[in-house]
Amino acid sequence: MADAIGTLLIFGASGDLTNRLLLPALGQLLSSSEGPHTLTVVGSGTEQWDDDTWRERVRAAFASVDATGPRVDAVLAGTRYAAADVTDADDLRRLLALCDGPPAIYFALPPAVTARSCAALRDLDLPEGTSLVLEKPFGTDERSAHALNDLLTAVVPESRIHRVDHFLAKTTVLNILGLRFANRIFEPLWSADHIERVDIVFDEPLALEDRARYYDGAGALVDMIQSHLLQVMAVVAMDPPLSIDARDLRDRKEEVMRSTRIWGGDPVKASRRARYTAGTIDGRDLPAYVDEPGVDPARDTETLAEITLEIDSWRWPGVPFRLRSGKALADKRKEIIISFKPVPRRIPGLYGTAVPAQLVISLGPEKISLDINVNGPDEPFELDREHLVAEFNAGRLPAYGEVLDAVFRGDPTLSVRGDTAEECWRIVDPVLAAWKAGDVPIDEYAAGSTGPDTWNDPSVGVPVTTTAPATPGS
Incomplete structure (x- = not known):
């Protein structure tokens, strides 16, 4: 080569x-x-x-x-x-x-x-x-991203521009393609007909870690959701590409982005934000975010953000995609959660709690788990929960190694195309505007907690479809 x-x-x-x-x-x-x-x-x-x-x-x-x-x-x-x-x-x-x-x-x-x-x-x-x-970030809003793209393409052709989003080079994200498109048992179910909702979560115990110069001007929404998590969502939601070539793969991702908008067109109801106060993580005392060196409290910068999106396509009508990312939280959660719909009818005679199946793709450590209902070991007619786990193969290189390798080979497959960068801003711009106007309050949570107390109810701020649970004999 x-x-x-x-x-x-x-x-x-x-x-x-x-x-x-x-x-x-x-x-x-x-x-x-x-x-x-x-x-x-x-x-x-x-x-x-x-x-x-x-x-x-x-x-x-x-x-x-x-x-x-x-x-x-x-x-x-x-x-x-x-x-x-x-x-x-x-x-x-x-x-x-x-x-x-x-x-x-x-x-x-x-x-x-x-x-x-x-x-x-x-x-x-x-x-x-x-x-x-x-x-990233590529611009500060849709308009500035467009201006930046005009500038970049005046310097070199689009094919020679690598907008790095190292999440696209993570082995797990690449493995989503194999999971979806090389297994007949998944792809026929990968739509609104069978999937209730999709959650993409990237919570981490790390706090500001001396990044105030950048982070205080960005916040969790711009730092993680506007870039990384939208790219992950595009891979999860896209239709099968004709090939894994750069053009085909990026075309499919762009189709998802063009179809994506804030749930119900209401950025106030479909978004929420919060900021950590003083707390303890792993025995280490942390100050409140506003007391971190270099932070301007007047900015109202969020350290935890969540938005709910909808994809206006034949594959995904009515399916909420919740994207959440935060810092200084109790647990490290880096995962894609595919929640399937309940079965339409449970056979009379089977009893016990039948929770709908759930597929979890972990972004670190790299693994996949499937929670399903099976007959219990002691009572064959009582439903029990089984947790199936498979490890993903480790990649040959870390994410930035994959990025550099693609750059040296002149392969833009793992980089963000210019039009997609603009669409990402179009999606989140209404939320940023609502937050700037003060229409969405900034909640608080103690560092080392799971987030604001009012967020613990998953139905708050996250649309839930109205599919009724299966009942015996229904």
Whole structure:
């Protein structure tokens, strides 16, 4: 396989994203049999580092994942660093001159700086085959996302733009395709005819963790739901693609996004938000979010968000899709919950509680579980609950390794297409507007709890279909 990229040019090379995610993932990729055969890595940041300082940083990141081999050694020997203002045309020319072969420019930068850098790149004569790699969020609303897309496509073709959503590279998300489309027992049931509701939940015990500079301007809705969870929903809800090629897969996801809107068209009733107060997690005392360093309490930034959506298609009429994400919560819940409808009639003579079947796809650890009703071991006519579990195979690379591999090969399958990025904002913009206007109150929950007390009733804020439970002899 020929390498499509000759140089990885990292803007924001001295930042946390590069050190914590990009460089370790690059080391793992280089150590694998799938890594690029030749690659130059050039880092750029505002710190006045020399090549040796940068090389030691790269070496430490590689060592943290035990990355070894001739490709690792070659990258370490040839990597370079240059301090620069990446919004300045002259500095950009200097950085591009350090590249060997077509560069992939990775913007490990705040979105506003990325946009200014792209505006400067637009006026330069870029090497043939240049790619742009951007981190979310892509814009701040639908209008700004559209403007950003116009800017990006003025720099390079859409096929060379990689809008990174690393959730799309998670092994579990990719395994959803195999689960749905390689098993006849699931796909015929994958519709409103048999599914009551879908919940996509990403709750975590982690609190702010020194991310106030970004998070306080984003909040849980923009940080997680507008990007990651909508992408997961698209994979869960899409129709079978013609193939796994980038165009076919992304077309199907875009169809879902175009069909998605706030449940009932009412962002006030179909959304809720909350923020954590002081509490304890794993024996560690946490301050209230508003008391965290760098937080502006006047922003009313939420740390827990939930929205309910509907997909206006023949497959999903009347099925609520609830997307929820929060921080500083008691339990780590990263899962997709498919709740099936109850059977239309229970055979007389069977007794016990017959709860509808439920399929849970866990996003960490990677596994799938199916809860079904079976006859009990002691009394054959009494229904009992059985929990079936299967582990997903581990991926060959971490999510960011998969992202980098796709970038180097020029494959946009795992990146977000421009029109889809705009649709994601269209979906959540009404909610953001309602929250900004104060139409939806911001609830509170203690750090280390399961959320606000008023949220514990799953029927509150989440539409429930009116299918009646099965009754004996009905």
